[in-house]
Amino acid sequence: MxxxxxxxxxxxxxxxxxxxxxxxxxxxxxxxxxxxxxxxxxxxxxxxxxxxxxxxxxxxxxxxxxxxxxLFEEEETDIIANFHEIEVLYEDDHLIVINKPPFMNTHPNDKTDNNTLLNSVLFYLQSKGETGNIRHVHRLDRDTTGAILFAKHQLAGAILDRMLEKREIKRTYIAKVHGLLKIKRGTINEPIGRDRHHPTKRRVSRSGQDAITHYQVLKEEKNTSYVACWLETGKTHQIRVHLSYLGHSLIGDVLYGGKPLCNRQALHAAKLEFIHPFTEEKIICYAPLIDTPAIFTGIDVYSI
Structure with missing residues (x-):
């Protein structure tokens, strides 16, 4: 260290x-x-x-x-600080990990979108007197909950971006899917591209980008399975697309064939692991389940 x-x-x-x-x-x-x-x-x-x-x-x-x-200088930003209660999983001078709530974008998609997690984190930091320009290192879908990493300054952001690209930041998700998987542990190595018939949907496509998801069944009940997933790549909707491709859509994920048994897709980023870019210590963040007791029952994120 x-x-x-x-x-x-x-x-x-x-x-x-x-x-x-x-x-x-x-x-x-x-x-x-x-x-x-x-x-x-x-x-x-x-x-x-x-x-x-x-x-x-x-x-x-x-x-x-x-x-x-x-490293720690005041930076101009176009992002508007906006209060929303957030749960901090880890924080130091260089980075912060937040447990993202559901129904919130990670970052603004246009200048009128000021109710995102990025706006909320900026408000939290400014309320403590920090005036840097934070950067999201990776994203989560609007309806997905769990651990998400932000850098507090340019050098941390550049190093963490490189670590993500080199697959040195490990992300573990929990998904609840329809049906019982025949193969309880495996790897889905199928390229993902845009669906030309839908503006936001993705699909497995021979001409798409490489996408690799490792998975393991954690628990089964009735005709549903709880599945842990580890990403090697970070393509848009990757877990949702890959599990749907196997014939096991996420519960609540109507875009990819799931039944609307809950008010969002049942996906939670439960664990985040990486080596700190400066102290070189190993950081492990567990994200408690947010507002999902009816979706994920009997699952302990700390055991993953």
């Missing part, structure tokens, strides 16, 4: 042994895989110091030296 401390607008890192001999350029470009443009801005705007002095990006780092990076 790295030793990091916030010092006003700056993050201080005590150079660890495994960084000794590396350059700041290497830390940004190879270790964090920061985008070239963002790295350039840190360099040209003198946002990196060594022991309080302007850093030479090409000199080897020395163990126990103090690296200071200016």
């Amino acid at each position: 790295l030793t990091t401390t916030r010092k006003g607008n700056w993050m201080e890192i005590i150079i660890p042994k495994n960084w000794e001999g590396k350059t700041i350029e290497e830390i940004f470009r190879k270790h964090w895989e920061s985008p070239r443009k963002l790295t350039h801005s840190f360099r040209m705007e003198d946002k990196v110091l060594i022991n309080g002095n302007r850093a030479n990006w090409n000199l080897p780092l020395v163990i126990k030296d103090k690296l200071l990076i200016k």
